[in-house]
Amino acid sequence: MKAKALSAVATVLLLAVMAAALPFSVPKLFGYQIYNVLTQSMEPAMPVGSAIYVKRCDPQALEQGDIITFRLSEATGLVETHRVVENDTQARQLITKGDANALPDVNPVSYERVVGKMVVCIPVLGTVSEMLHSGPGVTACVAIFALAIILWTLADKTKKRERSK
Structure with missing residues (x-):
């Protein structure tokens, strides 16, 4: 149960970072x-x-x-x-x-x-873009991404521990 919660939080964090990038990256492809x-x-x-x-x-x-x-x-x-x-x-x-x-x-x-x-x-989207492309904005995105990976790792370890019990 704890593993599922950690995995869900990690997924939400990663999706949030990806959603923030979509309005600035996908249109360029077109x-x-x-x-x-x-x-x-x-x-x-x-x-x-x-x-x-x-x-x-x-x-x-x-x-x-x-x-x-x-x-x-x-x-x-x-x-x-x-x-x-x-x-x-x-x-x-x-x-x-x-x-x-x-x-x-x-x-x-x-x-x-x-x-x-x-x-x-x-x-307002231009202001969001400026914040995301600033030093603190990039740092926050990297930190959120890293946190998601850490949470997935913890979820995996927790899942293995729960199975071994």
Whole structure:
């Protein structure tokens, strides 16, 4: 009986760690990029601390109102996510604007800088992601995983002891 309880607790702990990782790993297998919302420029549609899932798209097919993620320049890995105000297919560039901003962005976005179109925004998940990817978050996940293994080992030893009685 004690062995079953230890094994059950270990299984629950391991499933919790796996469940915490699923929203950040599985979508990548299907071509989604995941970004955390860091600023208020797209509030209220995308609150700070949200996670957004972005899928590659054809920039020419983007329409007014679509929310896109784009590189700030060709040379940097920094990205921004704003709403398309206009798609100039002749110049192959987009005019974008943050929902919370009064004016459109100063610099048009060339098609080459478009990362993709936002598919879904999940509030709070970005904050969870930051916590899990921080030093203490990784340490906690490793510790929980190690604890699950220890509990399974104890469950196995307890089961053997119970059988020998």
